[in-house]
Amino acid sequence: MAEQALELTDLRYGYPGGPLVIEVASYGLGAGEQALMVGSSGSGKSTLLQLIAGLLDADAGAVFVGGTDLGSLRGASRDRCRGRSVGMVFQTLNLLVGFSAVENVLAALMFGQKPAAEHRARAEGLLGRLGVERIDARVESLSVGQQQRVAVARALACGPALVLADEPTASLDPENAAVAVELLKEVCQEEGASLLMVSHDPAMRERFGRVDELASINRASEPAGIGGQVQA
Amino acid sequence: MRGLSTTLTVLSVGIAVALMLILLGSREAGRRAFERGSGNMHMLVSGDSSPLTGILNNVYYANAPRSAFVLSRFDGFWRQQRLPVAWRVPSALGDSYRGLRVLATEPNFFTDFEPNPGEPWEISEGRFLDPEGADPFEVVLGSEAARLTGLGIGDRIFLTHGPGSGKLEAAPALTPDSIGDQTDQADHDDDYDPTAPVEPGGVGHVHDDFVYTVVGIARPTASMHDRVLFSTLTASWISHGTDARRAQMGPDAPVMTEEELVEQQKVVTGVLVRIATREGRDASPAIQMAFNRFRGNPQWTVAQPASEISRLLSIIGSVEGVLLAMAVVVFLSSGLGILLALYNSMEQRRRQVAVLRVLGASRGRVFRLVLIESAVIGLLGSLLGLVVAVGLDGAVTGVFRERYGLYLAIDVVGSGAALVCVGAVVLAIAAGMLPAAVAYRSSVARGLRPLG
Numbered sequence: 001m002a003e004q005a006l007e008l009t010d011l012r013y014g015y016p017g018g019p020l021v022i023e024v025a026s027y028g029l030g031a032g033e034q035a036l037m038v039g040s041s042g043s044g045k046s047t048l049l050q051l052i053a054g055l056l057d058a059d060a061g062a063v064f065v066g067g068t069d070l071g072s073l074r075g076a077s078r079d080r081c082r083g084r085s086v087g088m089v090f091q092t093l094n095l096l097v098g099f100s101a102v103e104n105v106l107a108a109l110m111f112g113q114k115p116a117a118e119h120r121a122r123a124e125g126l127l128g129r130l131g132v133e134r135i136d137a138r139v140e141s142l143s144v145g146q147q148q149r150v151a152v153a154r155a156l157a158c159g160p161a162l163v164l165a166d167e168p169t170a171s172l173d174p175e176n177a178a179v180a181v182e183l184l185k186e187v188c189q190e191e192g193a194s195l196l197m198v199s200h201d202p203a204m205r206e207r208f209g210r211v212d213e214l215a216s217i218n219r220a221s222e223p224a225g226i227g228g229q230v231q232a
Numbered sequence: 233m234r235g236l237s238t239t240l241t242v243l244s245v246g247i248a249v250a251l252m253l254i255l256l257g258s259r260e261a262g263r264r265a266f267e268r269g270s271g272n273m274h275m276l277v278s279g280d281s282s283p284l285t286g287i288l289n290n291v292y293y294a295n296a297p298r299s300a301f302v303l304s305r306f307d308g309f310w311r312q313q314r315l316p317v318a319w320r321v322p323s324a325l326g327d328s329y330r331g332l333r334v335l336a337t338e339p340n341f342f343t344d345f346e347p348n349p350g351e352p353w354e355i356s357e358g359r360f361l362d363p364e365g366a367d368p369f370e371v372v373l374g375s376e377a378a379r380l381t382g383l384g385i386g387d388r389i390f391l392t393h394g395p396g397s398g399k400l401e402a403a404p405a406l407t408p409d410s411i412g413d414q415t416d417q418a419d420h421d422d423d424y425d426p427t428a429p430v431e432p433g434g435v436g437h438v439h440d441d442f443v444y445t446v447v448g449i450a451r452p453t454a455s456m457h458d459r460v461l462f463s464t465l466t467a468s469w470i471s472h473g474t475d476a477r478r479a480q481m482g483p484d485a486p487v488m489t490e491e492e493l494v495e496q497q498k499v500v501t502g503v504l505v506r507i508a509t510r511e512g513r514d515a516s517p518a519i520q521m522a523f524n525r526f527r528g529n530p531q532w533t534v535a536q537p538a539s540e541i542s543r544l545l546s547i548i549g550s551v552e553g554v555l556l557a558m559a560v561v562v563f564l565s566s567g568l569g570i571l572l573a574l575y576n577s578m579e580q581r582r583r584q585v586a587v588l589r590v591l592g593a594s595r596g597r598v599f600r601l602v603l604i605e606s607a608v609i610g611l612l613g614s615l616l617g618l619v620v621a622v623g624l625d626g627a628v629t630g631v632f633r634e635r636y637g638l639y640l641a642i643d644v645v646g647s648g649a650a651l652v653c654v655g656a657v658v659l660a661i662a663a664g665m666l667p668a669a670v671a672y673r674s675s676v677a678r679g680l681r682p683l684g
Contacts, residue, residue, distance in 0.1 A: 050676070050677055053590065055589070055590065055676045055677060056677065075594060075595070075596075076594035076595075076596060076597075079589065079592050079593060079594040079595075079597075080592060080594070082590070082592050083591055083592015083593075084592065088590050090680065092680075094583060094586070094587045094590075094680060095587075096584055096587060097584075107588070107591060108591045108592075110591075111591050111592030111593055112592065154591075158592075
């Protein structure tokens with residue numbers, strides 16, 4: 001069996017005093033594999049991604065990313081591991097406003113393992129491959145499409161084993177959404193990173209060879225008020 | 233908005249640092265400025281009502297001395313008392329030239345008296361007053377007086393009766409060539425009594441019978457003496473004796489000659505005295521003994537410059553303490569400003585902090601980043617404060633020099649500066665602790681929550 005980029009085992013998470021929102025017995029993603037996880041709004045998709053990235057502490061279970069049990073690490077060790085093993089792309093992109101495209105990518109490289117001397121070339125190379133034209137322009141002055149590319153470049157900057165994409169196309173029209181997803185898949189493949197994308201957009205299903213229903217792997221009942229991605 | 237907020241915060245730190253530097257620098261500068269000028273005399277005997285007034289008037293040219301006394305009585309006194317006077321320099325203030333004060337004195341003012349201990353007078357051009365000179369109507373210019381008036385060696389001028397304001401007046405130079413009609417219109421003071429107190433700031437008539445020749449320009453001494461013109465006592469006595477004669481006999485009475493002067497007309501407003509001590513010693517029982525003897529004579533007051541300056545500075549010191557306290561308050565409020573600016577920005581930067589955490593920044597690193605930002609604000613503020621302080625130093629020094637003839641050498645970049653700048657950075661770091669703690673504790677999930 002190929003090395004797993006992601007492996008979840010008996011993962012449980014609930015808000016203090018509240019019901020469980022995530023209860024996953026087993027879930028895995030192979031190295032270089034790309035999967036779409038679908039689920040309705042508020043079903044716990046973002047919470048699951050934050051558990052995988054080690055941004056939330058699971059109540060029980062294990063999260064292995066690239067063979068490392070992220071959940072067993074604490075504090076700065078976990079942050080370092082996340083920085084070099086996990087890339088994230090958000091619906092709202094979450095670029096660092098006031099900084100240029102290349103600076104946004106350099107910010108990610110600051111927390112990775114690549115030698116500092118290679119940072120600039122790596123950032124410029126990635127942005128060039130992704131078609132970002134004005135790499136020294138402040139990100140807020142770029143079009144949404146260009147910003148999306150900067151966000152993808154930032155997620156891949158440190159050569160992560162796993163890229164987590166949280167509704168990255170939610171704010172795009174269908175045509176641009178298709179272009180963005182194809183670009184994301186293509187670059188992840190080139191970089192050898194696995195991709196787990198969550199979306200509630202049914203149109204995304206046809207673009208992934210593997211589609212997982214969150215409802216089918218999450219045994220927690222009536223998830224609500226999830227991780228901040230709750231939508232009315 | 234955040235850029236503006238940061239700029240304003242840096243500005244407030246800069247102002248606080250500048251204030252602290254100026255105040256700390258000026259404390260010593262004030263003392264040094266007052267110490268310059270009183271020179272190597274041990275005491276001043278004057279006709280003023282109090283020792284401090286005597287020092288201010290006769291050494292710092294603050295105002296015209298209020299009364300004079302006969303020099304021969306003074307000389308008779310110390311000789312009769314057998315006081316070990318090493319030298320004495322009599323002086324009289326009462327005339328002016330274009331508002332600048334004229335000190336009538338004896339030639340040993342330039343040889344015995346050192347304006348700053350160990351720094352004797354030096355001539356820049358020409359010569360000092362001639363002890364053997366046949367013509368007493370000569371003038372030596374202080375360096376600043378020469379610069380302000382534009383006078384040079386050989387120039388001939390008239391002096392004005394009255395002390396002048398101490399500041400250069402815009403009136404044209406009074407010279408024998410230009411005086412012309414002015415002398416006709418000059419307000420001759422028929423009631424002038426040379427021994428009477430001179431009204432401070434009062435402007436009298438021009439001594440247009442007596443032409444003074446500029447014979448020398450002194451090198452700068454960085455003291456109030458630089459703004460003064462120096463003439464001979466003999467010339468002063470002759471011109472004022474002539475005034476007195478004309479007051480009695482009418483305006484056509486002839487000018488007085490040196491031979492005609494009587495002892496009662498040979499008055500002075502102050503005498504600088506040095507007591508004979510062992511070489512290089514400024515402390516001796518003889519000084520205190522002489523001081524007590526002079527003080528026992530009601531004809532004059534006697535003052536020791538060092539103690540009067542200390543008294544003056546202790547008066548100023550309480551004001552200085554208030555100013556220093558205010559500067560500390562400004563300093564602390566600038567720290568509070570940093571705290572508020574960063575604390576408020578933490579709410580706005582919740583997302584940035586969350587993104588940095590996602591990218592791999594540890595809580596500790598985020599904490600340090602905020603502290604570094606805070607320290608940078610403190611450092612920039614310090615540098616700005618240093619630049620502002622140096623600029624203000626130049627301006628303040630210039631104003632004091634121009635207006636009061638006081639040479640303030642404010643040492644804003646001395647050892648205190650490093651302490652203030654380091655203090656500002658430490659204060660900034662301390663102020664950044666709370667915002668850094670907020671960033672440390674901020675929830676990544678909450679930070680990544682979409683806006684709206």
